[in-house]
Amino acid sequence: MPKSQKSASDALQLQVDVLVLGGGPSAAWAAVAAAESGAKVVLADKGYLGTSGATAPSNTGTWCVPPGDNRHAVVERRWQRTGELADQRWMLRCVDTAYRNLLRLSEWGYPFPSEDDGRLYIANLRGPDYMRFMRRRVLLAGVTVLDHHPALELLSDGDAIVGAAGVARQAGHDWRVEAGAVVLATGGCAFRERILGGTGLTGDGYLMAAEAGARLSGMEFTGKYTLAPYGSSLNKGLPFRWASFHREDGSPILGSTGEPLRNGIGDREEEVARALIDGPVHARLDQAEPALQGWLRQGQPNCFVPYDRAGIDPFSELFRITLRAEGTVRGTGGIDIVSDDCATGVPGLYAAGDAASREIVTGAVSGGGAVNSSWALASGWWAGKGASTHAKRRSGKAFRGAAQPLGQAGLRPAAAPRAGIAAGEVIEAVRNEVTPLDKNFFRDGGRLEKSSERLESIWRDVRDHLRGEGADRIRTREAASIAAVGRWSVAAALHRTESRGMHRRVDLPGKNPALAHRLIVTGVDEFRIEGAPGRLAELAS
Known part of the structure; x- marks a missing residue:
């Protein structure tokens, strides 16, 4: 069990090896993988593990490719559809680990249906059953689950990420978990669009990661x-x-x-x-x-x-x-991962599922409910193992009492808070730029420029003046995250001067061979986009 104590203000405080933030399949797999590696694990979910997120209310397929000579051919065919941005090595790793974890589900007793010849049909997962089963598996692995505990920010000791802090929504107090490593499995950003399971998918993990120094990629591919x-x-x-x-x-x-x-x-x-x-x-x-x-x-x-x-x-x-x-839920953008264990490049911080960029397995096209589902199965496993290994390397190091919270926009405004800024109005203003068909499905340089200017103005207000108190911080932080993701997405779309996959520029309808590479976004308030090799486009708010 994690070490715990209550402060004078009755805030929950825990110390563990690995903290997983999120409640979808990738979070569940990360928690199980870390626990099976011997780590003490806490999983903190914005909702209720087993019912929150896009998978729980859905009937989801998987990219199920059994081992054999045909696997390479299947991956090659899929790669041909990715706009030349995916990596076949990662695609092969994904189908291999996902297939192994589907077999694990069967071994654990998940009730897969049988085909006519008696073989189990493991390619499809019934969302409600799957996530209910994974909740039981997470608890069976000894993981401490904190339901309705949305995270607001990461904690850093100056060298590495050492935990996170947030609000216990139902209990009404704050929480703080110090950890040897953190896995962000917080899902994508649906920009408050009405889609199944999308209510809590507000891009929180993207903003937290960027504040810690992590990079983002694929943010222009939100046209699904x-x-x-x-x-x-x-x-x-x-x-x-x-x-x-x-x-x-x-x-x-x-x-x-x-x-x-x-x-x-x-x-x-x-x-x-x-x-x-x-x-x-x-x-x-x-x-x-x-x-x-x-x-x-x-x-x-x-x-x-x-x-x-x-x-x-x-x-x-x-x-x-x-x-x-569907934003980045069925788009491809997210936190850039830099190693096979889903590390983000920031010591102690890992990413999985829709919180991570899926460009390496889906490229410029949507991973839908199949590739994305297998990516959750695989990346959650890798991230949990990687986080556990990192935590073991930190074993014996005392947690520093000086660990600092990193959250800024929506929590600690750069200037004086202003009562006239409402989180709901911020979200609606962002939605007006990133969801209309004539702005986001069919893109045009002129319209993107105008949207970028509006989003920069929205961001300045959020950065300088938006702040919540108590439980209202959940809402203001979500608004800040949505504003940040919208801003990055439109800037990346403006920077990709071509059409590729779900990025459709009516003013630039063809693919540009010189842009057959990923665009990397670095920074929060002032950020840059790495374009063609050797060139950086500086974007300042």
Whole structure:
């Protein structure tokens, strides 16, 4: 058990080997891996481990590639779709570790379904069952779980990251955990868009990491959107493969070929997006044969809850649709990792899952629910092992009482706090620049310049004047994180002067061979973007 004590202010204080921040699959795998390596581990989740995050409410596939000669061919084919930015060595490591961990799940007793020949079908994970199972496994490994304990900031002793501090949301007191190493598995940033499990995905880990000196990469690749029934948070696009699309008067929408638009996923998403910019769009799943309709209802049951509640038969009736922005949740950006154990380059700090950049395995295209799921299985394992090893190297070193909190924006403003700045208004102002289809799905240099200017202005107000008290710090810190992520994302999109993957520049429609490399963002208030080799673009607020 971790050492613990209560201060005079009744704040919880713990000392452990490894602290994991987050509550999705990568956090669970990191906690188990660290505990199985002999570390004393605390996992602190913003929500409730097992129900929070994007995986828990979803039916998620995996990139499941068994060992054998075909594995290299599968990776090569996938790499061809990544915009030349992924790394095949990392892709192979990912499928190998993910496959091993899927087998571990089976050995631990996870109830995989059986195929007709009796073999277990391990390629698919039912989100609610999977995360409930992983919670039990985390507790069985001896990990101390702190539910509803959002982290606000990292702690540093001047040489390394030595813990984190936050708020116990339900108990109402502060908490502080000193640790030999910290794993950031805090998920991506959904910019408060209504998507399944996206409420708590506000980019907190990105800001904490950047404040500690870590770098970010892939931040320009936030142009992933998924179709959903209008007014619903159900961003599950698969059924729209069998949809036809219509204008508000019921007339069919014509695609680029002049034929009625069918199948709204994959390459056809651009055509749906253009139609949505013009006006309301309705869909009908009338391309699905009766047998397929039954399969869809059985395989994707939560996809049909909004229709059933509204009394709509989506296979025969028109219903209004929208495209939901998914930020870095199904984008690729995040904390840059610098070694095989998911270290960030900042001593004592590791990153996993959507908190980490997935460019090395997905490149410029979305990892969706398959590659991203396997990445969570693998990166969580690597980060937990790496953090445990680092903590063992620190073993015997006393925790310094002078460990300093690193949080700034939203916690410790650079100037006088101003009551007129509200966290909700900050978030809405950022959303106005990073979620509209005509600004983020289809990008243009002029519009990006204007958005960048607005986001810089928002950031200055946040940096200088936004501060919360007590539990309100959770909200102000989330607003600061969303503002920071929006700012980095738009700046990186402006810097990538081409179109590649989900980064679509209508003013620069082709790929530039000279830009077949990653863009690295370093810094918070004043940051720089590493562009073409040997060149730095300086960006100051």
